[in-house]
Amino acid sequence: MTEQPAGTARPTEPGRFGKVAVLGAGSWGTAFSIVLADAGNDVTLWARREEVAAAITEKRENTDYLPGLTLPDAISATHDVQAALAGADVVVLATPSQTLRENLVGWAPHLEPDAVLVSLMKGVELGTLRRMSEVIHEVTGVPSERVAVISGPNLSGEIARREPAASVVACTDEDVAKRLQLRVHSPAFRPYTSTDVVGCELGGAYKNVVALAVGMAVGLGFGDNTTASIITRGLAETARLATRLGADPLTLMGLAGLGDLVATCSSPLSRNRTFGEKLGRGMTTEEIYASTRQVAEGAKSCSSLRALAAQHGVDAPLATIVDEVVSGRMTAKAMVDITLARDTKAEKD
Numbered sequence: 433m434t435e436q437p438a439g440t441a442r443p444t445e446p447g448r449f450g451k452v453a454v455l456g457a458g459s460w461g462t463a464f465s466i467v468l469a470d471a472g473n474d475v476t477l478w479a480r481r482e483e484v485a486a487a488i489t490e491k492r493e494n495t496d497y498l499p500g501l502t503l504p505d506a507i508s509a510t511h512d513v514q515a516a517l518a519g520a521d522v523v524v525l526a527t528p529s530q531t532l533r534e535n536l537v538g539w540a541p542h543l544e545p546d547a548v549l550v551s552l553m554k555g556v557e558l559g560t561l562r563r564m565s566e567v568i569h570e571v572t573g574v575p576s577e578r579v580a581v582i583s584g585p586n587l588s589g590e591i592a593r594r595e596p597a598a599s600v601v602a603c604t605d606e607d608v609a610k611r612l613q614l615r616v617h618s619p620a621f622r623p624y625t626s627t628d629v630v631g632c633e634l635g636g637a638y639k640n641v642v643a644l645a646v647g648m649a650v651g652l653g654f655g656d657n658t659t660a661s662i663i664t665r666g667l668a669e670t671a672r673l674a675t676r677l678g679a680d681p682l683t684l685m686g687l688a689g690l691g692d693l694v695a696t697c698s699s700p701l702s703r704n705r706t707f708g709e710k711l712g713r714g715m716t717t718e719e720i721y722a723s724t725r726q727v728a729e730g731a732k733s734c735s736s737l738r739a740l741a742a743q744h745g746v747d748a749p750l751a752t753i754v755d756e757v758v759s760g761r762m763t764a765k766a767m768v769d770i771t772l773a774r775d776t777k778a779e780k781d
């Protein structure tokens with residue numbers, strides 16, 4: 433990865449750094465490309481559909497995912513993954529969590545030998561129960577010291593409009609995290625480093641499940657006491673599993689934990705909260721899937737997080753009931769009744 437020149441904490445000049453490939457031109461891949469461009473990187477954004485890449489090239493706009501927003505000149509788009517990866521010392525992955533593995537199989541042979549791989553994804557793989565950084569390491573063989581995660585309260589529409597926000601850049605190798613931090617530090621985007629990859633990834637995946645539950649409560653017509661109770665117990669559940677898997681509890685109190693939980697659960701922009709709201713109003717999962725092409729990771733990760741918790745003997749009532757509702761085995765109203773009727777216990781347990 434390109435070294436940061438000494439004494440420049442806030443790189444903003446165009447073309448200051450090397451090339452970054454962003455694989456996935458959905459809402460977050462596109463919005464994060466703006467951050468990268470503003471931070472001084474040359475960005476090549478790979479789009480799965482040729483017409484999305486063509487629209488970005490011709491109109492300077494991602495009409496499907498960020499309509500009305502002009503992209504900086506430092507972003508170019510392509511449908512050719514080999515061209516996107518050539519010369520990229522940083523590769524940012526922004527696909528749906530459940531397709532990452534199959535995507536990487538095709539992409540891995542084209543990676544530059546020392547590239548740092550960065551996951552923007554917030555999900556846990558169904559079946560294997562792997563976190564995204566684990567999938568990346570497994571498929572590409574890239575050592576975990578070169579696999580990083582960026583996670584925090586980062587709703588893509590707000591980031592794309594350059595509203596101020598902070599996030600966490602996590603890598604087990606702190607030097608890599610620091611170098612990446614400089615590469616993504618734009619005037620509107622403030623990154624903090626961490627070595628707690630497990631905490632950041634589980635915080636990001638779990639908050640989507642909690643946002644589904646909050647959305648269901650909102651859809652059922654409940655107010656702030658209900659949503660605050662779900663958010664708080666959701667954080668307790670997240671921390672229970674994450675710390676069992678080795679996370680630092682403080683990570684869950686930080687941007688990638690509480691920060692993202694608050695943003696996602698409070699925002700009507702959140703796809704997960706919106707998905708939950710529709711369930712709360714009585715729509716079925718199939719009807720909701722048919723109404724949008726956008727990914728709501730929690731609708732799949734509720735099942736993998738539930739299984740992961742069970743595998744490690746961790747109590748996960750929220751993931752369990754969200755999974756039951758999403759799978760159609762229980763209504764959102766029944767979810768509330770069952771949650772409240774469970775055996776009582778101490779708050780700290």
Ligand SMILES: NC(=O)C1=CN([C@@H]2O[C@H](COP(=O)(O)OP(=O)(O)OC[C@H]3O[C@@H](n4cnc5c(N)ncnc54)[C@H](OP(=O)(O)O)[C@@H]3O)[C@@H](O)[C@H]2O)C=CC1
Nearest residue numbers: 457458459460461480481526527531553554587588726727
């Ligand atoms: N949006 C946000 O605010 C944030 C999202 N994230 C995370 O980022 C990840 C990506 O989400 P986001 O960009 O928002 O999702 P979107 O729903 O906005 O876009 C999904 C993207 O994935 C592509 N895609 C769909 N199916 C496949 C496939 N089989 N193989 C490869 N690519 C595919 C889509 O391409 P096509 O258009 O051709 O279907 C599209 O580019 C998720 O894990 C999400 O949780 C994290 C932080 C913020």
Ligand SMILES: O=C(CO)COP(=O)(O)O
Nearest residue numbers: 584585586587702703704
């Ligand atoms: O991760 C996000 C904000 O940090 C985006 O949340 P949604 O996927 O629910 O829109």
